[in-house]
Amino acid sequence: MRILVVGGAGYVGSTSVETFVAAGHAVTVYDNLSTGHRESVLPAARLVIGEIHDTPLLERVLREERIEAVLHCAARSLVGESMADPALYYHANVAGGVSLLDAMKRAGVDRLVYSSTAAVYGEPRRVPIAEADRTQPINPYGETKLAFEGAMRWFAAAHDFRAISLRYFNVAGATERNGEDHEPETHLVPLVLRVAAGEASHVQIFGQDYPTPDGTCIRDFIHVRDLGNAHLLALEATGEGDPSLEVYNLGSAAGFSVREVVEAARRVTGRAIPARVVKRRSGDPPVLVASSRRARRELGWQPQHSKLDEMLGDAWTWRASHPDGYRDGVRAESDGRAAVAVGAGEAAEQNGGGQAALSQTGTSSTPAAIENA
Numbered sequence: 001m002r003i004l005v006v007g008g009a010g011y012v013g014s015t016s017v018e019t020f021v022a023a024g025h026a027v028t029v030y031d032n033l034s035t036g037h038r039e040s041v042l043p044a045a046r047l048v049i050g051e052i053h054d055t056p057l058l059e060r061v062l063r064e065e066r067i068e069a070v071l072h073c074a075a076r077s078l079v080g081e082s083m084a085d086p087a088l089y090y091h092a093n094v095a096g097g098v099s100l101l102d103a104m105k106r107a108g109v110d111r112l113v114y115s116s117t118a119a120v121y122g123e124p125r126r127v128p129i130a131e132a133d134r135t136q137p138i139n140p141y142g143e144t145k146l147a148f149e150g151a152m153r154w155f156a157a158a159h160d161f162r163a164i165s166l167r168y169f170n171v172a173g174a175t176e177r178n179g180e181d182h183e184p185e186t187h188l189v190p191l192v193l194r195v196a197a198g199e200a201s202h203v204q205i206f207g208q209d210y211p212t213p214d215g216t217c218i219r220d221f222i223h224v225r226d227l228g229n230a231h232l233l234a235l236e237a238t239g240e241g242d243p244s245l246e247v248y249n250l251g252s253a254a255g256f257s258v259r260e261v262v263e264a265a266r267r268v269t270g271r272a273i274p275a276r277v278v279k280r281r282s283g284d285p286p287v288l289v290a291s292s293r294r295a296r297r298e299l300g301w302q303p304q305h306s307k308l309d310e311m312l313g314d315a316w317t318w319r320a321s322h323p324d325g326y327r328d329g330v331r332a333e334s335d336g337r338a339a340v341a342v343g344a345g346e347a348a349e350q351n352g353g354g355q356a357a358l359s360q361t362g363t364s365s366t367p368a369a370i371e372n373a
Ligand code: UDP
Pocket: 169, 170, 186, 187, 188, 189, 191, 203, 204, 205, 206, 207, 217, 218, 219, 258, 281, 284
């Protein structure tokens, strides 16, 4: 398959690219590098630096690369930021997503997998959450991801798209090559590992008075490798069947408490990891766990790496090999990878295409507009 991964330089996107390349697929990454990392893109994949709002450029890349299926994992993804600045989220997650759909329609590409979120459910009435359960987001992040699912559904009806949306909660772990490197970092696992590495004095536990066995919130974690595999199975599934939008939850079905995560990190790293209980963070439901029965049954998805110790161990190993995270641009400049930076509406060409509007890896401008989910 010839696959375009939009947001393919981010944590989730780059690890999925590794899965696709290993399975023998031809991959093009489209990313504006606002939060993604050039270094994270495998040399075997072509990198096009562009904005998701640039519909003509997307259309041109889809045509030139003869793309058959698209994985969309470019989105803004911070709940707090979305509450403070909803416009950012509507612009990137809804308007940006519709630009991609429009480009696909124009280029005649009708297979799409979307990296969605279980934040579309809001505060669940029951756990584990099933796909048919009520969707009632409680923040602009979840609302805009749900709005894009709606757009996918109508494009599927109007233009015969076969689309799949995958909803999940917390992703953790790493591959040898790629891991989690966000700034600012707000997620539990990388923050706990920062304490283990001696970069912070202690981890804060946001509330210990929840109605759970140890009083801390319970969350569903999946290994980023298992997520990459789910993306591949979903892309393959869009190759058959009637035009539609299908929705699948991905989760480990069990869930782990915040305290369990901290304890597992102590075990795996052998470090003390001091923790302090502080007051609850607003907007945190006590238990978020998804049922992935449908994905297992219909996609054949079987998480194989989503044990807590393995996720933390892989994330810790990646940190050890990347103590300063990604060194953006440094390695990419020396490996000569084909990469193109283009402005709005300009043509994407292969590296060395000789057009004045194009620049090669390491010399490109990187306009900021989207983050990687
Ligand atoms: N959490 C915590 N301390 C932190 C960061 C997160 O106790 O420094 C808790 C948070 O309240 C939630 C869980 O860890 O219950 C997972 O939070 P995270 O931000 O990693 O992911 P979310 O579930 O919000 O997507």
